[in-house]
Amino acid sequence: xxxxxxxxxxxxxxxxxxxxxxxxxxxxxxxxxxxxxxxxxxxxxxxxxxxxxxxxxxxxxxxxxxxxxxxxxxxxxxxxxxxxxxxxxxxxxxxxxxxxxxxxxxxxxxxxxxxxxxxxxxxxxxxxxxxxxxxxxxxxxxxxxxxxxxxxxxxxxxxxxxxxxxxxxxxxxxxxxxxxxxxxxxxxxxxxxxxxxxxxxxxxxxxxxxxxxxxxxxxxxxxxxxxxxxxxxxxxxxxxxxxxxxxxxxxxxxxxxxxxxxxxxxxxxxxxxxxxxxxxxxxxxxxxxxxxxxxxxxxxxxxxxxxxxxxxxxxxxxxxxxxxxxxxxxxxxxxxxxxxxxxxxxxxxxxxxxxxxxxxxxxxxxxxxxxxxxxxxxxxxxxxxxxxxxxxxxxxxxxxxxxxxxxxxxxxxxxxxxxxxxxxxxxxxxxxxxxxxxxxxxxxxxxxxxxxxxxxxxxxxxxxxxxxxxxxxxxxxxxxxxxxxxxxxxxxxxxxxxxxxxxxxxxxxxxxxxxxxxxxxxxxxxxxxxxxxxxxxxxxxxxxxxxxxxxxxxxxxxxxxxxxxxxxxxxxxxxxxxxxxxxxxxxxxxxxxxxxxxxxxxxxxxxxxxxxxxxxxxxxxxxxxxx
Amino acid sequence: xxxxxxxxxxxxxxxxxxxxxxxxxxxxxxxxxxxxxxxxxxxxxxxxxxxxxxxxxxxxxxxxxxxxxxxxxxxxxxxxxxxxxxxxxxxxxxxxxxxxxxxxxxxxxxxxxxxxxxxxxxxxxxxxxxxxxxxxxxxxxxxxxxxxxxxxxxxxxxx
Amino acid sequence: xxxxxxxxxxxxxxxxxxxxxxxxxxxxxxxxxxxxxxxxxxxxxxxxxxxxxxxxxxxxxxxxxxxxxxxxxxxxxxxxxxxxxxxxxxxxxxxxxxxxxxx
Numbered sequence: 001x002x003x004x005x006x007x008x009x010x011x012x013x014x015x016x017x018x019x020x021x022x023x024x025x026x027x028x029x030x031x032x033x034x035x036x037x038x039x040x041x042x043x044x045x046x047x048x049x050x051x052x053x054x055x056x057x058x059x060x061x062x063x064x065x066x067x068x069x070x071x072x073x074x075x076x077x078x079x080x081x082x083x084x085x086x087x088x089x090x091x092x093x094x095x096x097x098x099x100x101x102x103x104x105x106x107x108x109x110x111x112x113x114x115x116x117x118x119x120x121x122x123x124x125x126x127x128x129x130x131x132x133x134x135x136x137x138x139x140x141x142x143x144x145x146x147x148x149x150x151x152x153x154x155x156x157x158x159x160x161x162x163x164x165x166x167x168x169x170x171x172x173x174x175x176x177x178x179x180x181x182x183x184x185x186x187x188x189x190x191x192x193x194x195x196x197x198x199x200x201x202x203x204x205x206x207x208x209x210x211x212x213x214x215x216x217x218x219x220x221x222x223x224x225x226x227x228x229x230x231x232x233x234x235x236x237x238x239x240x241x242x243x244x245x246x247x248x249x250x251x252x253x254x255x256x257x258x259x260x261x262x263x264x265x266x267x268x269x270x271x272x273x274x275x276x277x278x279x280x281x282x283x284x285x286x287x288x289x290x291x292x293x294x295x296x297x298x299x300x301x302x303x304x305x306x307x308x309x310x311x312x313x314x315x316x317x318x319x320x321x322x323x324x325x326x327x328x329x330x331x332x333x334x335x336x337x338x339x340x341x342x343x344x345x346x347x348x349x350x351x352x353x354x355x356x357x358x359x360x361x362x363x364x365x366x367x368x369x370x371x372x373x374x375x376x377x378x379x380x381x382x383x384x385x386x387x388x389x390x391x392x393x394x395x396x397x398x399x400x401x402x403x404x405x406x407x408x409x410x411x412x413x414x415x416x417x418x419x420x421x422x423x424x425x426x427x428x429x430x431x432x433x434x435x436x437x438x439x440x441x442x443x444x445x446x447x448x449x450x451x452x453x454x455x456x457x458x459x460x461x462x463x464x465x466x467x468x469x470x471x472x473x474x475x476x477x478x479x480x481x482x483x484x485x486x487x488x489x490x491x492x493x494x495x496x497x498x499x500x501x502x503x504x505x506x507x508x509x510x511x512x513x514x515x516x517x518x519x520x521x522x523x524x525x526x527x528x529x530x531x532x533x534x535x536x537x538x539x540x541x542x543x544x545x546x547x548x549x550x551x552x553x554x555x556x557x558x559x560x561x562x563x564x565x566x567x568x569x570x571x572x573x574x575x576x577x578x579x580x581x582x583x584x585x586x587x588x589x590x591x592x593x594x595x596x597x598x599x600x601x602x603x604x605x606x607x608x609x610x611x612x613x614x615x616x617x618x619x620x621x622x623x624x625x626x627x
Numbered sequence: 628x629x630x631x632x633x634x635x636x637x638x639x640x641x642x643x644x645x646x647x648x649x650x651x652x653x654x655x656x657x658x659x660x661x662x663x664x665x666x667x668x669x670x671x672x673x674x675x676x677x678x679x680x681x682x683x684x685x686x687x688x689x690x691x692x693x694x695x696x697x698x699x700x701x702x703x704x705x706x707x708x709x710x711x712x713x714x715x716x717x718x719x720x721x722x723x724x725x726x727x728x729x730x731x732x733x734x735x736x737x738x739x740x741x742x743x744x745x746x747x748x749x750x751x752x753x754x755x756x757x758x759x760x761x762x763x764x765x766x767x768x769x770x771x772x773x774x775x776x777x778x779x780x781x782x783x784x785x786x
Numbered sequence: 787x788x789x790x791x792x793x794x795x796x797x798x799x800x801x802x803x804x805x806x807x808x809x810x811x812x813x814x815x816x817x818x819x820x821x822x823x824x825x826x827x828x829x830x831x832x833x834x835x836x837x838x839x840x841x842x843x844x845x846x847x848x849x850x851x852x853x854x855x856x857x858x859x860x861x862x863x864x865x866x867x868x869x870x871x872x873x874x875x876x877x878x879x880x881x882x883x884x885x886x887x888x889x
Contacts, residue, residue, distance in 0.1 A: 596884070598813075598880070598881045598884060599813075599880045599881070599883065600810070600813035600880050600881055603809055603810060603813075603819075604720060604810060607724050607806055607809070607810060608724065611724050611727050614727075615727055629788035629789075630788045630789050632788075633788055633789050633793070634789075637793075637797045640797070640801065641797070641800055641801070641804070644801060644804045644805075644825060645804060647821070647825075648807060648808040648811070648812070648818070648821075648822065648825075653815065653817055653818065656821060657821075660821060660824070660825070663825075663828075664828065667831075667832065670797075670835075671832075671835050671850075673788055674788075674835050674836060674839040675839050676835045676838060676839065676847045676850070678847065678851075679835055679847050679850045679851060682851060682854055683854075686854050686857075687828070687854065687857075690858065691857065691858060691861050694861060694862065694865060695817065695820070695861075695865070698817065698865045698868060698869060699817060702868070702869065702878065704815070704817065704878060718807075720810060721806065721810035722807060724803075724806060724807075725803030725804070725806050725807050726803075729799055729800065729803050752844050753848070756844050756848055757848050757851065761848050761852075764848075764852060768855045768856065768859075769855075771855070771856065771859050772855060772858070772859050774859070775858075775859035775860070775862050775863050776862065778863050778866065779862045779863055779866035780866075782863070782866040782867055782869070783866045783869055783870065
């Protein structure tokens, strides 16, 4: 088990180090083989660990950071939750690496790309498998760094570099909150071990747990792009599409949800924190879905839908439905990666066109890709019997089962979001696939191949955790063995809720298909050509969140900075120092007349000084009457 | 007898020094100075410091003055006609300053002196002290000499 | 002690003053300037040796020796500098070298 865990973590790390150091001197095929091989090797090791898995295992690999009471060794913790997530991460990463080989075929910076991608996998696995908070934080920052490097991968364009910086700075707000929470937790519990904290949390007073929980939530908000720290994710789409698929859809952005699930025993103590998580999740879900309705850029539609879907996961965590949240996390990873890779295929095929109003005809020109894309869209929309349907329904059922006014409202918000999700998904699908469009360029099998297993997993994801009235779900059982609470509503309620959810999804899909049917297509495209106004513009610009933040934070900041720079620094300090220097300079040039540069003059000064001193000494000696 | 000798030597020394600093020819100045140093060596001998007296002759009158002579020869400075002699403007402040020194020292030295004590310190005590208590100083001085040699070599090398 | 210490000090003061005069007067010849410094150092040595004889302690003689060693080091460097400067300007006039002042 120890060896397997080490392999899981260190294979991608070694790959990253090798590529970063020697990648430039290796042939291209070798680089690609190393990048994919290490990730698949890591997947194989995870699979091996899964087959051998008997009980939660804690393995200390290296002793690192030990000082008196503080200890943060490199300890990996494999329990059902981390095992499931690690399996998902390595598998999805492996597929996306394969896709990326094809996607990056013409790019000269492939070594940097694959090195960062491998490093990302290593950091993500470290985050997932970490047993103590500092190690988790290291992985957390590691994925943030890789995300930064990969969003700005084509850094020669100002826009991409700005997007990368924005992502880095906005997530930093959350990271600071998480850092404070870690220090606070250590101060309270005298340990940084996750298991240790979760075991002794009942000893702590509620009034301390609540702010810590809120801090953890803020950390999760930053990483998972939840309200109000969601502004970075749509811009993060500036990176290559495989990166969007891997980091900004499937894995990294779910880290916040993972953190909250990991520390659920802690956060669940405080009802306030739970409500805050649920509200954040519900609001983000609705926000993302509403914005996605109006987007024109294919990748931004998916980005907003990611915010929305992660909102669902947060809602699940806030409702205490860990199994459902984890289930949605995994299924979402499959279908969102599928959608992004499909989008990558479509964008490549259409010569890097990203505006969905200028696309079309994919179902005829690229039938295979269009069918796979449709599969992902069905999952996202929550079409009955797909994986997305079951996972989303499980979350909504948990929110319903929670009871109370707040959760009822959140349930209704969730339903509305589900409807919007179905609507925008099929708006996108109809615009991309229907009608006529430009002739695509052919795609390699390596590019489309990874979509197939993802589509199968996305569509059949429901089997991972079938509703309990059909038998105990696999995922639920696995997670329950790890101590995660799994709750079920009554069968009748659950069936009724599923029927409601199914109706919602089908309703949204049919509305979209109606509005964006081929017969109305020219009308919609003509509408799209108009400049957006009113509600559409509001939604297109993400509720003007960027502008709001610019008004609230950026402008006062730059204003203060300008004041400090021009008035205080340049005016007051520099001016004062200048004037002082001028005064001193004038004194100096006046005194400078005394220094002629002649050695003899200086000798005379020296002699005069010495003589004066000597005369004074002799005078005082004579005054005292001798030596 | 010793006292008489001291005053004679002192007179010789002052006269020789005055001649040295007023002479127009640098080589003459060096020769007068050697005379002055010999007189000083005699005074040292009278003051029961034979070793210092010998070193005075060997190092000062011998080595240092010869070094000066070398440089004068080398730079061909033995032509006082071409040199500029100091004028009144140079002499005046120097004489004033030295007068102040003399007066103040006379004032100080004129105070009643304690009874002189005779007593000889042999070369042996001197050597014991030199290499005992002042051993570190010897080391440092020798290092300084080494640096001086290196510096002189560096400055004197032809470029 | 053959003579009072005061007489030795007076002699030293006279010699020192003569050295100072030499230094201050001979600005046209750097060699003479250095000779003046030698004279002043000799006066200092005389004070040391006189004190040593007066109090019967050989420390003063040791310091006289130190002064000698230091002087030889100083003279060798100073004369090397003189040679160097003379090579540059063809003169030994002290006032010809005014690099200490800003140009």
